[in-house]
Amino acid sequence: MAPPPSSSDAIIRVRDITVQFGKTRVLDGLNLDVKRGEILGFVGPSGSGKSVLTRTIIGLVPKISGSIEVFGIDLDAASDSERRGVERRWGILFQQGALFSSLTVRQNIQFPVREYLKVSQRLLDEIMLAKLGMVGLKPEVADRYPSELSGGMIKRVALARALALDPELVFLDEPTSGLDPISAGDFDELVRTLQRTLGLTVFMVTHDLDSLYTACDRIAVLGNGKIIAVGSIADMQASQHPWLRQYFHGKRARAVMS
C-alpha cells in the first residue's frame, strides 16, 4: 500500500489576487500557497477580507486580476467539467453552516453523494452514519431538521456534509465561532483527527487562538489586502508586526498560552 502523497506541493496556489467592491479594494495583489496535507490557520482583523479570500478561491466572489490554481488546475482556464471535478474534491463549511433547511440531516449529508455517485440507498445510509460518527454525532439526529439542532450540532452536520464525498481539501470558515470552549476544543481535535485519518488539507479561517495553537500547522495573517506573515505559531510570536504583537501577546493570548 503506497503512502498517501506526502510531497509538499501547493494544493492551492493564489497569485496576485485583487478583489474590489465598488471603490474599496479588499484584496490587493495577494499571494498565498497552501501545502498538501497541512492545516493552515488564516487570521486577520475583522473586516480584513478573510471570508472574501475564501469565497474568491471557491469562486463565489469575482476577482479583478490574478490567478488561482487548485489541485494544479487554473480555475479561470478550466472547462466546466474540470471545474466540477475540482468542486467534487473540495468540501466547504460555511460560517452559518448553510444546511438545506428543508432537508433532514440524513438528506443533507447524502445530497452531494447522491448527486455525484450512483450508489445504493443502503450504502448512502451507511456512509451517512459513518460521517455522523466521525463528527461525533449520534445516529438519532439523522432524521432531525436543521432548525431542530443546536449551534454546535449544526457546525458538526455541516462538517459531515463537507466531508461527504471524502474531499482532499476542506475550507472551514470560522468553524469554532459561537461554540463553547469545550465544544470548540473538541472541534479542533476533530479537525486534527480527520486530517490524520483522511489525509485532508484544511484551510481554516478562524479567530480562535486556541485553534491556532492546537490545530494549525501554519498560520497566515491577512492585513491591508495582503498576506503580512506566514509561518508557524513560533514565527508569529516572534514577529514584530504591531497587529501580530497585539494579537499574539494580548491579554487573551497570554491567557491561552499560560
Add this chain to the structure above:
Amino acid sequence: MRAGQGAGIVNGDPTLEGIAEGNGLALCAAGSWTAPFAPVLERLVSEAEKLRGSRANIFIDVSQVSKLDTFGAWLIERLRRSLTQGEVEARIAGLSANYSSLVDEVRRVNAAPAIETSSVSITGMLEQIGRAVAGVGGTVISLIDMLGAVLAAAGHVLIRPRGFRLTSTVHHMEQVCWRAVPIVVLITFLIGCIISQQGIFHFRRFGADIFVVDMLGVLVLREIGVLLVAIMVAGRSGSAYTAELGSMKMREEIDALRTMGFDPIEVLILPRMLALVLALPILAFLGAMAALYGGGLVAWLYGGVDPEAFLLRLRDAISINHFIVGIVKAPVMAAVIGIVACVEGLAVQGSAESLGQHTTSSVVKGIFFVIVMDGVFAIFFASIGM
C-alpha cells in the same frame, strides 16, 4: 473478478480477487478504493460476499490497495462483517499504518441504519383528511385571535399615542399604496376597456349600446373595482408581509423584539395593518376611476358613444350609493388580507420550504376570504336595499 471504469484514475481501478483454498478464502483487494469508484466497489463487495460458503479461515488482504477513503474503508468493513459468521471471524490483513485509523473509525459505525418509514395506508389518508378539516377550524380561530390581538394593540396605542410607529406606517404606506399605484391603475384600466368592449359587442345586437354605460358604472363601482384591487393587493402585499414576518421569525428577530419588552403585534403588525387598511380604499378608488376611464375610452372609440353622452348617461345610471357600497368594502377586505398574511407569517417554521408554503397559503387564503367577504357584503347590501 475484475471490474474497471473507462476513465483510469492515477492509481488504477479497484479490484477484488478471491482465492479459495480448501478451508480458507483469501480476498485480495487492490487499486483505488475511493468514492469515485463506489458503484463498482459496491458490486465487487456484494459478489465477494457470495464466496463465503462454510469456510473457517477467511481473510481480506488489503496490502495492494493504493488509495483508501471512507467509502472504501466502509465497504471493506461491510465485507468483513458479512463474512463473519458466529465463531468464525474474517480478518483484515496487510493494513498500512496510514489507513488503520480510518478503518478503526468506520468499525465503530453501527450497521443497522434506521430507514425512514413512509406510511401510505387508508388510515393514514383518513387521518390526513381529518387533520385538514380540524385545521380549517384552527385557521378560523387563529384569525380571530390575531384580529383580537391587533385590536388590543390598537387600543393600547390609542391610550398611549407615543407607542404609535408613524415612520414604520408611512414606510409601509409607500410600499403597499404608492408603489402599487401604477400596476393597479394599468390593470383596472385594461379591465374597464375589456368590459366596455364586450358590453358594446353584445348589446349592439339589441340596439342597446348605450346601456353599456350603466353596466360599466354599476359593475366597476360596486364590485370589480374593489374586488380586483383587493385580489391584487393580496398577491402583492399579503405575500410580502408573510415573507417578511416569516423570515424574521426564522431568524429569531421576533423573539428578540419580545425579549426587549416590545410587543411584536404593536411594532410589526399594527403599522402593516394600518397601512393596508388605509391603502386599499385609495387604490380601490383609483382603480375604479381608471376602469371607468378605460371603459369610456373604448365606448367612444369602439362604440361611438362620445364622452359627453357617456358622462350624461353615467350620471343617470349610478348614484352615490353604488360608490359607497364599493368603497366601504375596501378597508374590511384590507383587514382580512392583513390578518391572514400576519397569521401565516408568524406560523413559519425553521425551513425555507415552510416559508414558501405559508406565503402560498397566505395568498390563497387571502383571496378566498376576500371573495367570501364580498359575498357577505352582497347579501347585506341587498337586504338593506342599497
